[in-house]
Amino acid sequence: xxxxxxxxxxxxxxxxxxxxxxxFDGSLKPVASGQQEFRQIFPASGHVEHDAEEIWQxxxxxxxxxxxxxxxxxxxxxxxxxxxxxxxxxxxxxKPIHNALVWQDRRTAERCGMLRARGLxxxxxxxxxxxxxxxxxxxxxxxxxxxxxxxxxAAKAGTLACGTIDTFLIWRLTGGKVHATDATNASRTLLxxxxxxxxxxxxLRLFDIPxxxxxxxxxxAGDFGETDPGILGQAVPIRGVAGDQQAALVGQACFAPxxxxxxxxxxxxxxxxxxxxxVLSRNRLLTTVAYQLGGQRHYAxxxxxxxxxxxxQWLRDGLKIIRSAGxxxxxxxxxxxxxxxxxxxxxxxxxxxYWDAEARGAIYGLTRNSGPxxxxxxxxxxxxxxxxxxxxxxxxDWAGRGAETVLxxxxxxxxxxxxxxxxxxxxxxxxxxxxxxxxxALGAAYLAGFAIGLYPxxxxxxxxxxxxxxxxxAMPAETxxxxxxxxxxxxxxxxxx
Numbered sequence: 001x002x003x004x005x006x007x008x009x010x011x012x013x014x015x016x017x018x019x020x021x022x023x024f025d026g027s028l029k030p031v032a033s034g035q036q037e038f039r040q041i042f043p044a045s046g047h048v049e050h051d052a053e054e055i056w057q058x059x060x061x062x063x064x065x066x067x068x069x070x071x072x073x074x075x076x077x078x079x080x081x082x083x084x085x086x087x088x089x090x091x092x093x094x095k096p097i098h099n100a101l102v103w104q105d106r107r108t109a110e111r112c113g114m115l116r117a118r119g120l121x122x123x124x125x126x127x128x129x130x131x132x133x134x135x136x137x138x139x140x141x142x143x144x145x146x147x148x149x150x151x152x153x154a155a156k157a158g159t160l161a162c163g164t165i166d167t168f169l170i171w172r173l174t175g176g177k178v179h180a181t182d183a184t185n186a187s188r189t190l191l192x193x194x195x196x197x198x199x200x201x202x203x204l205r206l207f208d209i210p211x212x213x214x215x216x217x218x219x220x221a222g223d224f225g226e227t228d229p230g231i232l233g234q235a236v237p238i239r240g241v242a243g244d245q246q247a248a249l250v251g252q253a254c255f256a257p258x259x260x261x262x263x264x265x266x267x268x269x270x271x272x273x274x275x276x277x278x279v280l281s282r283n284r285l286l287t288t289v290a291y292q293l294g295g296q297r298h299y300a301x302x303x304x305x306x307x308x309x310x311x312x313q314w315l316r317d318g319l320k321i322i323r324s325a326g327x328x329x330x331x332x333x334x335x336x337x338x339x340x341x342x343x344x345x346x347x348x349x350x351x352x353x354y355w356d357a358e359a360r361g362a363i364y365g366l367t368r369n370s371g372p373x374x375x376x377x378x379x380x381x382x383x384x385x386x387x388x389x390x391x392x393x394x395x396x397d398w399a400g401r402g403a404e405t406v407l408x409x410x411x412x413x414x415x416x417x418x419x420x421x422x423x424x425x426x427x428x429x430x431x432x433x434x435x436x437x438x439x440x441a442l443g444a445a446y447l448a449g450f451a452i453g454l455y456p457x458x459x460x461x462x463x464x465x466x467x468x469x470x471x472x473x474a475m476p477a478e479t480x481x482x483x484x485x486x487x488x489x490x491x492x493x494x495x496x497x
Contacts (some may be wrong), residue, residue, distance in 0.1 A: 007454045010066060010074035010236070011445040013438075014081040014165050015238040015244065016266045019055060021062035022438060024445040026454060028464070030438065034065030038271060040454060041099060046106035049099035050088050054173055057374040077173075077227065078240030078448030080247035080440050081130035081165040083188045083494035086137040087161045088144050088151065088213070094176055096168075096301065097148050097160065101140040104267075104306060104348045108139035109357035120206065127203060129187065129278060129287030133355050135304065138190035138207040145209070150264065155213050162213040164188070166241050170224050173238060181215040183243040183292035192217065193363070194278050194287060197297055220291045220349055221451040240447030242291060245269040246439050249290055250447060251439030252408045261396070262442065264413035267351070268308035268383055270390045271300040272398060282351040283393035291447075293458075301397055303352040303390030307345035307361075309413050311379040314347070328376050329418035335377035340365040340396065340483075342385075342490040343378035350495070351386075353393045358496040363484070380419050384426040385487040391427060408432045408465075410439040417469075425470060425475035426483065432446045435468040 008031070014022040018037040022030050036058040041049040042152035048436055067073065084103035089096045101107070109426055112132045115121070121132045130136055145152040156158045161171065167181045186192040186199075191209065193200040199211055218224065224238035241251065245263055249271045252261040257275040263270060271290065278287045278299040312325045335341075341426040344350075363378065391407075407429060413419055414433050424431040436442055449455035473480075 007075045008070065008072050009445045010063065010077050010450040011441040011448070011456065012077065012079045012169065013060060013244070013441040013444065014055065014079070014169065016082045016085075016104075019058035019062050020441065021059070021066040022441040023066045023072070024442070025199065026451070027443065028446065028449070028455065032066045032070035032223065034062035034069070036061050039204070048104040048348065050085065050100040050102055052096045052100045052168060053091070055100070056169070059169060060231070067232065073232070073234060074236055075454060076237050076452045077240040078444035078446075078450040079166050079169055079238065080242055080244050081185070083164060083185055083243035084135055084137050084243065086140050086162065086164050087168060088141070088155075088160050089159050089168065089171070091159055091176070094172060096236065097151055098144055099497065101143065103135055104401055105140065105355050106349055108134040109349070111139050111142070112357065112491060115206075124190065124203070124206070126280065127193055127200055129280065129284065129286065129495070130190050130191050131355055134357055136188060136190045138203070139366060140208050142207050143274055158212050158393065161215070163215050166243070167215045169329070170241070171226045172462070173231060174225040175228035179215045180218050180224055182218055182220045183289045183297060184220060184246040185241070185245040187289040188215045188243060194289070194299070195237060197292065200488035204494065219295065221447040222294055225226070237452070238448070239451035240444055240449070242444060242447060245271055245302065246289070246291055246300075247443035247447070248410055248440045249273065249409065249443065249444030251436070251441070252410060252434065253458075253465040254408065255458045255462055259408070261408045261410065262387060264308045264383065264409065264411035266310045267388060268305035270303045270387065270394070272302075272394050274301055274398070276298050276489050279397060281393070281397050283396050284355055285390070285397060287391050298478070301394055303393060305383070305386040305390070306348050306351045307409070308383045308386075309344065309384055309399050310347065311345045312346075312413070315379055317374060319375065321375060324442065325412070326416075328380060329416040331373050332377035332380050332470065333418055335373040336369065339370060341370050341374040341378045342486050343375070343382045344490050344494045345379070345382050346494055350491070353389055354495060356495050359494050360389045362490065362494045364490045364493065380422060381417070381426065381483070384423045385484065387423060388427050388484060391429070396462070408434060410434065410437050420471045421474070422472050424471035426480060428473045428477070428480055429493070432467055433469050433471070435466040440442040
């Protein structure tokens with residue numbers, strides 16, 4: 001990639017379980033980083049919260065660590081964040097009125113069900129591209145207003161501010177001077193009109209949310225203010241913002257319609273670039289903003305899987321059959337291939353294309369001989385099975401519109417060769433793993449560097465994408481069909497509706 005050799009960009013990657021900061025040089029090579037985990041709070045079954053102050057402190061610590069290790073000051077900051085996680089804070093003090101409600105939180109499932117029962121989902125889907133599910137931010141915002149004492153009155157009085165994690169970080173970094181989000185995060189709230197790129201008055205009325213509570217929607221590469229000089233020793237411009245999955249799409253250089261990336265972190269999120277016109281799904285996928293540059297929105301079809309890497313964490317922390325995530329692939333390789341153990345990891349419900357908020361995890365096919373190896377294989381295969389469900393739906397929605405999809409993968413789980421080979425086996429398709437796996441932070445850095453003229457146009461940036469390994473299917477077709485049939489039967493038994 002041609003780019004300036006001087007200048008550095010600092011990417012904030014605020015994820016579901018940890019915050020990271022990575023310093024990139026003028027050629028988009030990572031030169032220093034910091035990472036810090038924070039608490040996961042589970043007040044009740046299906047409820048997931050984060051302490052926003054802990055997130056803020058973890059971001060500060062990692063920013064300062066990356067700068068100290070790199071020994072340079074960044075020319076700009078890019079932010080990428082866990083999407084849909086939302087909070088409300090006091091405009092005067094900057095203090096949250098409640099813990100953030102995480103994207104995994106299901107406490108508003110009943111409200112979503114009531115809205116569906118009123119026949120409102122077609123209107124919501126057509127306007128926002130999303131489904132009525134507690135995954136998205138709107139019902140979470142309404143929950144705050146209805147359950148935190150005095151919140152609705154304060155919101156109407158204009159003394160509160162609301163936003164996803166990117167917005168909260170921008171507010172804190174700029175000392176409360178900027179209340180803004182980008183189009184990708186806004187498109188995940190159930191409140192943004194996909195076609196206008198603005199907050200939708202009908203959706204605001206439907207969820208009873210005052211517009212004064214919400215941030216301004218901006219381009220992904222643009223002006224989000226500058227940091228308070230006391231935070232990093234000098235003012236640094238914030239010039240790039242995108243939700244984590246869209247940032248990974250950018251980092252994977254999937255700028256052409258038909259290109260697809262799948263990120264394997266806590267959950268799994270697959271995005272298919274559909275170009276400058278939104279494609280509304282007929283198969284219960286989501287239509288979302290892929291990125292917005294120069295006022296031009298590009299769209300994507302998305303399939304969201306709630307549990308991917310989290311299934312490996314469950315093996316480690318819940319069942320305690322592994323000490324580290326890196327052991328899972330080698331343990332799975334020892335599994336008895338004749339056993340038909342299937343894990344449906346609906347720990348917080350099932351995402352696309354099922355959207356069953358009430359479903360809970362289940363294991364099928366256990367025998368007296370089932371042990372840790374079979375559990376490990378079932379956990380990893382569950383990710384591949386869910387990805388296959390998404391690809392089937394995407395191919396149906398995309399049929400006849402252009403070239404066959406190109407699948408590029410990233411995220412922590414992709415480091416496992418066994419997992420990626422099994423993914424290719426069960427998809428019956430090639431899986432491309434890039435040399436740079438930190439594509440989420442890379443995308444955020446690119447957007448910020450592009451905004452200040454440090455990095456080139458998207459078409460030129462795309463030329464820098466490099467393949468590390470291509471995995472191709474080696475599983476007999478009949479074996480694949482049999483295992484997928486077992487999976488679909490297990491899901492059918494698990495669904496509550």
